[in-house]
């Protein structure tokens with residue numbers, strides 16, 4: 001596991017948006033950020049799941065989170081502008097943005113890859129983080145220390161047969177991270193990095209590897225060190241880098 005011990009109040013007074021915050025790694029990240037003092041904006045497509053995360057954070061006396069239901073598959077540029085306006089009105093700035101939501105799509109050779117699935121996966125995994133980052137950059141620039149984290153994958157760093165749009169969207173995500181990091185370096189407070197969570201016990205992993213025993217994998221809560229490191233001020237000036245959570 002990534003070797004970092006987060007101080008208890010690491011994220012005190014920080015405003016952090018997490019996409020796909022209702023389940024899996026995004027849920028664990030949202031709860032962990034709140035536990036370390038952050039006000040978390042829980043964004044996802046299933047309101048009931050977001051409400052459960054909200055309740056868990058409230059029950060553990062974390063700062064009151066906010067819920068922002070949004071389906072990244074159908075969201076338009078105007079939806080991202082509305083998101084930015086709401087955050088501006090409520091908080092005035094954004095200190096952290098964790099792009100975590102993704103779709104796996106189908107595992108099949110490119111020669112037979114379903115075109116509808118290709119568009120859906122690219123929309124959620126690549127276009128949505130681009131549109132959201134573009135809309136939220138002005139709010140990130142209002143922070144004194146802002147961190148953008150994109151979520152990658154092993155198959156986004158080395159190609160693997162049958163991983164199709166998912167793998168290719170993650171390669172593009174690494175490219176988006178490097179491009180944005182280079183643009184932001186030296187001009188302001190925004191650092192930009194990727195995390196590859198590695199094999200983690202979630203629905204997506206079970207969908208990709210149905211025969212695997214999930215109990216042999218770490219739970220999302222066990223891989224949070226690198227997320228905390230990158231969202232907190234200990235990683236100031238760390239930018240343009242590809243991290244592994246495990």
Ligand SMILES: NC(=O)c1ccc[n+]([C@@H]2O[C@H](COP(=O)([O-])OP(=O)(O)OC[C@H]3O[C@@H](n4cnc5c(N)ncnc54)[C@H](OP(=O)(O)O)[C@@H]3O)[C@@H](O)[C@H]2O)c1
Nearest residue numbers: 020023024025045046071072073101102151199200202204
């Ligand atoms: N788990 C692993 O082993 C592993 C390995 C490498 C990389 N990753 C990456 O880690 C990240 C988290 O994955 P996970 O394993 O935690 O997956 P997960 O359990 O399937 O959770 C994905 C989250 O994304 C949300 N989401 C999916 N489509 C969405 C949409 N159209 N609009 C809004 N939200 C949407 C889901 O919402 P619902 O709950 O409403 O469906 C869910 O909360 C992903 O970027 C994934 O590629 C995971």
